[in-house]
Amino acid sequence: xxxxxxxxxxxxxxxxxxxxxxxxxxxxxxxxxxxxxxxxxxxxxxxxxxxxxxxxxxxxxxxxxxxxxxxxxxxxxxxxxxxxxxxxxxxxxxxxxxxxxxxxxxxxxxxxxxxxxxxxxxxxxxxxxxxxxxxxxxxxxxxxxxxxxxxxxxxxx
Numbered sequence: 001x002x003x004x005x006x007x008x009x010x011x012x013x014x015x016x017x018x019x020x021x022x023x024x025x026x027x028x029x030x031x032x033x034x035x036x037x038x039x040x041x042x043x044x045x046x047x048x049x050x051x052x053x054x055x056x057x058x059x060x061x062x063x064x065x066x067x068x069x070x071x072x073x074x075x076x077x078x079x080x081x082x083x084x085x086x087x088x089x090x091x092x093x094x095x096x097x098x099x100x101x102x103x104x105x106x107x108x109x110x111x112x113x114x115x116x117x118x119x120x121x122x123x124x125x126x127x128x129x130x131x132x133x134x135x136x137x138x139x140x141x142x143x144x145x146x147x148x149x150x151x152x153x154x155x156x157x
Contacts, residue, residue, distance in 0.1 A: 001058055001059070001094075001097070002058075002059060003056040003057060003058055003064060003065075003099065003102070004056070004057050005054060005055070005056055005102070005103075005106060006054065006055055006057060007052065007053065007054055007055075008053035008054060008055045008063075008066065010045050010048055012055065012063065013043060013044075013045060015055075015063040016043055016053065016055070016063065016066050017042045017043060018063070018091075019055075019063055019064070019065060019066050019089050019090070019091050020041050020042060020043065020066070020087070020089045021042075022089075022091045022092045022093070023089035023090055023091060023092065023095075024037050024041060024089075025092050026092055026095060027124075027126070041087070041089075043068065043087075047068070050070055050071075051068050051069065051070055051086060052068070052069045052070075053066060053067070053068050053069075054066065054067045054069070054103065054106060055067075056099055056102065056103065063091075064090070064091050064093075064094040064099060065088075065089060065090040065091060065094060065099045065100065065102075065103055066087065066088075066089050066103075067085065067087070067088055067103040067104075067106065067107060068085070068086040068087035068088075069083055069084065069085060069086060069107060069110070070083075070084045070086050071083060071084065080117045080118050080120075080153070081115075081116045081117050081118070082111065082116050082117060082118040082119060082120040082153065083107055083110055083111040083114065083116050083118075083119050083120070084119075084120045084121065084122075085104070085107055085119060085120070085121040088100055088103055088104065088121075100130070101134060104119070104131075104134050107119050108154070108156050111156045112156050112157075116156065117155060117156065117157055118153045118154060118155050118156055118157075119136075119153070119154050119156060120151070120152070120153045121136065121151070121152050121153075122148045122150065122151050123150045123151075123152055124150065125149075125150055127150075128150050128152065131152045131154075132152070134154070135154050136152035136153060136154040137152060137153060137154070138150070138151070138152055139151040139152065139153055
């Protein structure tokens with residue numbers, strides 16, 4: 001299936017959150033925890049202040065996946081400048097088809113065009129192997145209280 005990559009707007013917020021909710025169904029959470037997770041991961045209009053959103057749409061213009069990016073590099077070691085993947089969500093019907101990788105490739109392209117050193121992601125433990133397959137490397141935990149345990153970075157230079 002072919003997809004078109006576009007920058008998303010606030011008007012597509014409901015469709016974006018539909019993709020988030022569908023993506024979370026693959027996490028195999030029990031009912032109550034699933035409902036809380038969907039609400040916690042939902043995007044809001046205020047997120048456009050510091051996020052950029054990109055979507056992949058199929059030939060019917062249906063949103064199939066979203067990528068949320070920020071320029072936050074506060075947790076990176078050294079002087080790395082990066083683009084952070086805040087969220088990567090693929091509709092359950094489109095998973096395991098290379099859609100997520102296409103969005104990660106777009107994040108890498110954007111980081112390069114912005115003269116940044118890396119792409120950074122805070123991942124759920126279950127997604128670490130996915131990002132490692134895409135050449136991301138775990139950053140060691142230095143401060144167990146402050147550091148998120150599953151932080152990965154990929155150089156783009």
